[in-house]
Amino acid sequence: MTKIFETPLYPYARSSDQDAAQPVRHTVVIIGAGPVGLAAAIDLAQQDVPVLVVDDNDKVSFGSRAICFAKRPLEILDRLGCGQPMVDKGVLWNLGKVFFDERQVYGFNLLPEDGHKRPAFINLQQYYFELYLVERVRALQAEGKAIEIRGGNKVVSIDPRADHVGLTIDTADGPYRIEADWLIACDGANSPVRRMMGLDFVGRIFEDNFLIADVKMTADFPTERWFWFDPPFNRNQSALLHKQPDDVWRIDLQLGWNIDKEAEKQPERVIPRLKAMLGEDVEFELEWVSIYTFQCRRMEKFRHGRVLFAGDSAHQVSPFGARGANSGLQDSDNLVWKLKLVIDGKAGDALLDSYDDERIYGADENILNSSRSTDFITPKSDISRIFRNAVLDLSEKFEFARPFVNSGRLSVPCTYDGSPLNGPDASGLPARTRPGSPAADAPLGDGWLLDRLGNRFQLVGINSPVPAQSDVDGILVEGLSLETAADPSGALSARYLGSADAAVYLMRPDQHVAARWTSFDEAAVRKALATALARH
Amino acid sequence: MTKLTTTTNITGADDFYAELLAAHEGLTKADSDALNARLILILANHIGDRAVLTEALAAAAGAGTDRKQPA
Numbered sequence: 001m002t003k004i005f006e007t008p009l010y011p012y013a014r015s016s017d018q019d020a021a022q023p024v025r026h027t028v029v030i031i032g033a034g035p036v037g038l039a040a041a042i043d044l045a046q047q048d049v050p051v052l053v054v055d056d057n058d059k060v061s062f063g064s065r066a067i068c069f070a071k072r073p074l075e076i077l078d079r080l081g082c083g084q085p086m087v088d089k090g091v092l093w094n095l096g097k098v099f100f101d102e103r104q105v106y107g108f109n110l111l112p113e114d115g116h117k118r119p120a121f122i123n124l125q126q127y128y129f130e131l132y133l134v135e136r137v138r139a140l141q142a143e144g145k146a147i148e149i150r151g152g153n154k155v156v157s158i159d160p161r162a163d164h165v166g167l168t169i170d171t172a173d174g175p176y177r178i179e180a181d182w183l184i185a186c187d188g189a190n191s192p193v194r195r196m197m198g199l200d201f202v203g204r205i206f207e208d209n210f211l212i213a214d215v216k217m218t219a220d221f222p223t224e225r226w227f228w229f230d231p232p233f234n235r236n237q238s239a240l241l242h243k244q245p246d247d248v249w250r251i252d253l254q255l256g257w258n259i260d261k262e263a264e265k266q267p268e269r270v271i272p273r274l275k276a277m278l279g280e281d282v283e284f285e286l287e288w289v290s291i292y293t294f295q296c297r298r299m300e301k302f303r304h305g306r307v308l309f310a311g312d313s314a315h316q317v318s319p320f321g322a323r324g325a326n327s328g329l330q331d332s333d334n335l336v337w338k339l340k341l342v343i344d345g346k347a348g349d350a351l352l353d354s355y356d357d358e359r360i361y362g363a364d365e366n367i368l369n370s371s372r373s374t375d376f377i378t379p380k381s382d383i384s385r386i387f388r389n390a391v392l393d394l395s396e397k398f399e400f401a402r403p404f405v406n407s408g409r410l411s412v413p414c415t416y417d418g419s420p421l422n423g424p425d426a427s428g429l430p431a432r433t434r435p436g437s438p439a440a441d442a443p444l445g446d447g448w449l450l451d452r453l454g455n456r457f458q459l460v461g462i463n464s465p466v467p468a469q470s471d472v473d474g475i476l477v478e479g480l481s482l483e484t485a486a487d488p489s490g491a492l493s494a495r496y497l498g499s500a501d502a503a504v505y506l507m508r509p510d511q512h513v514a515a516r517w518t519s520f521d522e523a524a525v526r527k528a529l530a531t532a533l534a535r536h
Numbered sequence: 537m538t539k540l541t542t543t544t545n546i547t548g549a550d551d552f553y554a555e556l557l558a559a560h561e562g563l564t565k566a567d568s569d570a571l572n573a574r575l576i577l578i579l580a581n582h583i584g585d586r587a588v589l590t591e592a593l594a595a596a597a598g599a600g601t602d603r604k605q606p607a
Binding site: 383386387389390391393394398400401404 | 569570573574576577578581
């Protein structure tokens with residue numbers, strides 16, 4: 001059977017650009033048709049910004065790669081019109097177990113909070129993720145949106161200018177040139193764009209190798225995340241077992257630094273390792289085997305004039321914590337509305353600079369969490385191993401030690417505390433929805449709050465009516481007046497009012513809170529909107 | 537503001553000291569190190585107050601530095 005990731009989805013086809021006498025100018029060009037590039041393209045196309053995606057490949061990602069998608073990215077995908085197929089296909093999980101040496105030390109339940117449309121996490125192979133994004137692109141094309149993917153198009157040079165970016169693209173028919181008003185580089189951790197522009201990418205290198213073996217098996221393991229520290233089948237190293245759709249299981253085995261990577265990837269080496277872990281009698285077939293090393297690093301700035309870096313091209317973390325693709329989607333979520341307003345002439349350059357402020361803050365948070373997880377999983381000194389093992393031993397008997405166990409701090413959405421776009425806060429309102437936070441979901445009649453938010457600035461009045469529509473200095477602000485009485489679950493009140501009787505929230509197009517008050521004041525909204533647009 | 541107690545706080549200091557050493561008696565260096573690590577974590581959790589723990593870390597580091605650099 002041909003696997004999804006072996007089927008060309010956007011095969012090379014000659015474009016009229018290749019026959020043009022002068023390089024054709026595009027509004028936005030995205031390099032890389034991975035999760036982040038496709039999400040950015042869909043976001044732009046939905047808002048009627050013409051977008052061209054170029055990729056040197058013509059298929060979805062090879063192998064499962066990223067498999068764990070968190071709630072916030074699923075909410076972003078809902079806004080992009082493709083959350084549902086992901087959740088329908090994905091594996092939901094809440095339970096996990098931690099093993100140390102030969103024994104289980106404890107189990108956990110993520111205990112997701114009620115009153116959210118989306119679960120805390122789903123597991124889904126990256127190739128499905130990309131497939132559903134490509135299907136969304138096709139649906140937008142059918143609606144007549146200006147969105148195009150060119151496979152077999154390899155960018156070989158970049159010429160950043162003050163008013164555009166020139167690109168030379170190589171194809172099976174030879175090279176051609178185009179120009180872009182704006183360029184978004186989503187070309188991965190080894191970003192050729194970053195290299196061609198001679199930009200830095202510094203951080204911490206971790207001297208360790210990990211073997212990923214995705215196996216297909218119908219074994220009777222539960223849908224849980226199992227993590228082993230120093231198990232008998234992989235002494236002094238770690239191991240992970242996690243379920244994906246279609247009876248595919250992710251197995252991740254730490255191998256250490258001094259290994260022969262090519263030899264370790266061979267089935268005759270991999271299969272005995274897996275049998276030692278799963279049991280001699282368990283039948284499985286290998287779907288994908290890879291050995292990876294990782295670094296925790298980021299670019300000094302993600303914006304370089306008209307070139308914007310998003311996803312792994314801008315920052316890289318260890319896979320523990322599922323903070324790679326999940327943070328990349330938060331990059332495009334943050335960038336696209338800003339770029340749209342700048343392209344429309346409704347905001348200035350400073351708004352794009354806030355992409356740096358906010359997403360560098362997010363990247364640093366991810367790098368910090370990821371580095372800490374890695375230091376726990378792979379202790380770098382005798383004393384850190386002694387404390388790590390002490391935590392694990394204690395965790396079996398004492399609940400207090402379990403929060404110290406760090407097998408990956410799973411991705412949570414970033415709150416942009418201290419962002420220059422944040423407006424005023426009001427006392428008494430819940431901390432979780434403070435300015436800079438992503439809006440917390442809540443049930444709303446038969447639907448959900450988040451399905452009513454996004455893609456434009458909105459005023460949300462809770463027990464405090466707001467104008468249905470207002471033009472605030474050229475920006476259309478839509479009003480949404482809600483009553484907590486309409487939500488018997490009490491979630492809306494708990495998440496947005498706290499001890500207050502009423503509140504008014506100014507929401508950004510990316511569903512983040514810009515400012516909030518306990519009553520509606522037009523002048524205050526006007527001022528906060530100007531701040532959220534970086535107009536002063 | 538100093539919150540860490542650095543004045544005498546244990547009644548029967550000799551008894552406690554003997555109990556501490558007795559806990560390590562007969563252990564290998566590795567087992568002793570592990571016991572100490574578990575003990576630190578248990579005590580740290582009991583204290584709980586992050587400011588006190590930070591002060592305690594600084595106090596412990598400072599006392600060691602003094603010993604290494606005699607006047």
